[in-house]
Amino acid sequence: MDAALKALAEPRRREILRLVWSQERPATDIADHFSEVTRSAISQHLGVLKDAGLVTERRDGTRRLYRAQRAEIKKLRKFLDDYWTSGLERLRDVAESAQRDKEKRQ
Amino acid sequence: MDAALKALAEPRRREILRLVWSQERPATDIADHFSEVTRSAISQHLGVLKDAGLVTERRDGTRRLYRAQRAEIKKLRKFLDDYWTSGLERLRDVAESAQRDKEKRQ
């Protein structure tokens, strides 16, 4: 989850994800969208996205086709929905803080 | 939006956000939760969160009270919902790609 969030924090990677959202594309095709950086840079970005589980790779001859892993984004969205508003850990923190406050007051 | 995503990419900041989610807290109180790092580090994290609009600061005497700006997180969630699946820009990209593919085939 951490990896996914970090991956999305980079604008270029979000753009890549958008390109492969509704159809799979070869790396060259993706790289062609970014005139500002080299294909090597894009390849490395694709690696990050792949490690984060946000895209999958399929080989076809010399080409590698990438496609967005939508389920993973869905998970991320769910994470954002849940993380702050639920969980025992948060309740524990609140309890601890209340205890500390109480001790200070004494 | 970029700033918000970057801010959330850091685990410590997510934890901070959780602490001030349901109640405002003074900086000291927040820093006390993190025994691994100094108070200064937490202060800097709070600065990042504030710049990203994810928390607000309120002064009370010598203390500064922080509170999560839930609306901003909601926005972020909406962003994740919309970014990849809509927008003229994506449609434009797809169109361009189709055109390029066509040219290659000729």
Place this chain on the structure above:
DNA sequence: GAGAAAATTCAGTTGACACTTACGTAAGCA
């Protein structure tokens, strides 16, 4: 097998970032 094509990987540089220590500042209190 030689060479081209598609893509990654390696090595090195630069900038950003999380962090620490030290210092500064504003508000409350003796």
Place this chain on the structure above:
DNA sequence: TGCTTACGTAAGTGTCAACTGAATTTTCTC
């Protein structure tokens, strides 16, 4: 006024991430 509390800011350090250019791997074609 001097001291303390609560905090931010400045300066410096180590690490990591994004990038470039060169080298390398894999596959296809002749």
